[in-house]
Amino acid sequence: MVSLQHITLEFGARSLLHNINWHIGKGERIGLVGRNGAGKSTLLKLIAGELSPQEGFVNRQRELRIGFFHQELLSFQTEAPIRDVAMSAFDEINRCWQRLQELSQQMASNQQESLMQEYGELLHQFETANVYQLKARTEEVLEGLGFQTSDLDRPFHTFSGGWRMRVLLARLLLQQPDLLLLDEPTNHLDLPSMQWLENYLQQIPGTCIIASHDRHFLDRLVEKIVEIDQQQLFIYTGNYSAYIAQKQARQEHQQRTYENQQAFIQHQQAFIERFRAKATKAAQVQSAIRKLEKLERIDPVEATTNTPRFQFRMQREPGRLIMSGHHISKSYNENTVLKDVSFEIMRGDKIGLIGANGRGKSTLLRILAGQESFEGKLHTGHHVVMAYYAQHHTEQLNPANTILQEVEQHAPSYTTQEIRNVLGQFLFSGDDILKPIQVLSGGEKARVALAKLFLTQANFLLLDEPTNHLDIPSIDALKQALSNFPGSYIVVSHDRYFLEGMIQRIWYIENAQLCEWQGDLISWVQQKAFATASSSSTYTSRQINQPAAEERARRKAYQQQKRQFEKIEKQLDTLQAEIRNVELRLADPVLYANKQEFLKIEQLYRNLQSQYQDLQTRYEEAFERLMEMEKEL
Incomplete structure (x- = not known):
């Protein structure tokens, strides 16, 4: 379908891809991985035809229909209802229908064979598209991505950026392109919508390339992993888990081969040095020199130096009770988000607050953090030191500050050298710490926010989507740090791999009530407890402060x-x-x-x-x- 031949792509003095080759075949399901800044989005733009390489060629199959979902689509604006925006995927069918009407009127007075032939061809195209179900298909996709039926007639511009991206994703899926390019498609999805999208993508017949930091998403969908590393492409058969095992085996083999080659080189060099002056060994010496000159050198496996390594520390041990809420209520005009909610958080609790977007998860965290007004009472326990990581953490960073200034203002009791040491753990070293916040990538800003959180030495963490913008190695480092954290935390996340094995209690919000799921994360995702819970479920769900959960x-x-x-x-x-x-x-x-x-x-x-x-x-x-x-x- 698409062939990349000897591609080199550069931005300024920085080379992203160097002399790469890649053939994308029909029906392939490919995961595209690599560290932040490795060039994943750039490579997708190259395939889509939005960028041209400095060297090499991109050959595409004739009449290939490519669909490309990426974050820059947010610039799209319209006042049309979201149903109409999604149904614009069928513009070609709409044009076909209009032409059929025109031909029908013409044939009433003109029976030319050419008109009848065109009518027949268009009618076949119209019927093949199963046009009678287009509206139902559109509604099914929109509702699968989390929209309520009552939302479908709302204007597109009235939705937040994340929800607008869902509409544009729905439109792209409905177009059914031959080659589907998805750049971080799960960024704006909650768990139910992610599961729906996984099921949908498993059924489509076309080729799909997915750039994602979500391990579970890749494991369920792809059959091949393409990794961008050191300006090259490395291709692995299987899903993400298989890629991890194969990459480790490849690196171990490469390192062994490198070490064997180094031993051979040292042996040859020792022979040359020892017998260089002996005339009787001249032929053998020259032969050894030619061998070394022709030898294709093997590179050692590069040490992984660009992965954050840190461990959260607590300033002091808190009392047994961390926090309790009594009759908490919160409304925005007529929209009630929380109603008469009560709860207790005890020392050592590791709570995952999960579920569909728009239910009030972020609102609850802001209330706990003291950043949102509410009705009711909130009690904080003895010696509790709390720290809050906001979902939109970039809004809490001063773009005019350098990295060092931003962290120094947040942690005035630390010396500059101590802050430099901490920033080094988050991959900011040397002159990097003098970069202005405004020039940082999303992943770099996330690491600055995590460094600030680290310096609080809090014993109770409130984390709202902490993995957003982080690459997989950084997500792994954060998960490891939280797994070793002796304190308490509540984390809002839709990343199943990140949450698995790290939380002991599962909370979710339904009908303005705070509920607790009595089971593990996998069972919650499979059963969609918030929507389909019933008395016949293997696991049960209960409201924390209302016993009528089963009835509701x-x-x-x-x-x-x-x-x-x-x-x-x-x-x-x-x-x-x-x-x-x-x-x-x-x-x-x-x-x-x-x-x-x-x-x-x-x-x-x-x-x-x-x-x-x-x-x-x-x-x-x-x-x-x-x-x-x-x-x-």
């Missing part, structure tokens, strides 16, 4: 089933109307004068009837399930 869960599941039933009902009505229109066309005697046109309309009628029967079966099943659920209420 059943009612929520019932409402979800009811919405699904009503959705199918509307689809049936739409399909019936389409069938009636086709029946009117079949009743028109003029149609039978054109055998080809009649056969096409007849085939369309059979297809619609088949769709109607399938939908009718789903309707009856949904109705029966709804009746069963009503009996349980």
Whole structure:
């Protein structure tokens, strides 16, 4: 599909890719990995045709349809409803329909063969696209990515940046390109939406290249890993976990080969030095010299020096109770985020606050951190030293400060040398610490914020999406530091690998109530407890301060089933109307004068009837399930 030949790409004096070759085949599922700044986004732009290399060629298959999802799409603005934005993926089909209408009017008075042939070709294209289900498909994708049915008519510009990115992702998925390029597609997704996207991408037939820092996402989706390292591409068969094992084996083999070659070189050099002056050994010496000159040198495995290595330290041991909340409520105008919530956090608690976006997770953390007004009472325990890492940490950094100034202002009790030592642990050394905040990448800003958090020596951490913008080695370092942390923390994250093995309690917010999931993270993701919890689940979910959780869960599941039933009902009505229109066309005697046109309309009628029967079966099943659920209420 796409072939990269002898590609070299540079930015200023910095070389990102040097003389690389890569062939992308049909149907491949590829994970693109590498450290922050290695060139992943740049390589995707090169494949998409948005960049040209300084050297080499990019050859693309003719008429190849490429879809590229990246963070720069945020500049897109419109006042159209999000359903219309997503349905703009079908602009070609819409144009096809308009042309069919034009041709139909022309053929009423002109029976030219060319018009009839064009009409037939366009009608086949229209029917193949299964246009009758486009609206339903659009709604399914938008709702799968987390939108409520009531959101679909809201203007695009009224949503936050993260939600706008979801709409644009939906539009791209609906286009069904031959080659799908996804640059950090999970950045703005919560756990349920990520799971939906995984299932969706597993079913699409095209080629897909995914640049992501989410290990689980890559493990479930890709069959090949392409790593950018030292301006080169290294290709591994299998998912991310297989790549880790293969890379370690490759590096071990490379190091052994390097060491063996070094031993050979030393032996040859010793021979040359020893016998250089002896005429009887001149031929052997010259032979050894030529061998060394022709020898293709093997590089040693580079030591991993650009991975943060740190360990959180506590200033003091806190009392048994870290924090308690009593009858906490929070509303934004008419939107109630938390209602009469009570809880206790004890010393040593490692809590994961997870779930769908927009439920109030960040709001709760800001309340605990004292940065949000609320109703109710909050009590902090004895000797608790709290530190808060905000989701949008870049807003808390002064862009005019250098890295050193930013950290010095945050930790005035530390000497400059002590701060330099800490910054070194976060990969800022030498003159790097004099860089202004405003020129840093997202990953670098995240490491500055983590360094500030580290210097607090807090015993209670509030972490809101701490892995955003971090590459996989930095995520690993943070996970290791938190796993060894003796204090308490609450972490909001959608990164399953990061959370696994690091949290002991799972909280989530549903209907303005704080709930606790009685099970592990994997079971929560699989069951989608916040939406589908029922009394038949293997694991149970309970509200922390309200005993009627099972009743509310059943009612929520019932409402979800009811919405699904009503959705199918509307689809049936739409399909019936389409069938009636086709029946009117079949009743028109003029149609039978054109055998080809009649056969096409007849085939369309059979297809619609088949769709109607399938939908009718789903309707009856949904109705029966709804009746069963009503009996349980």
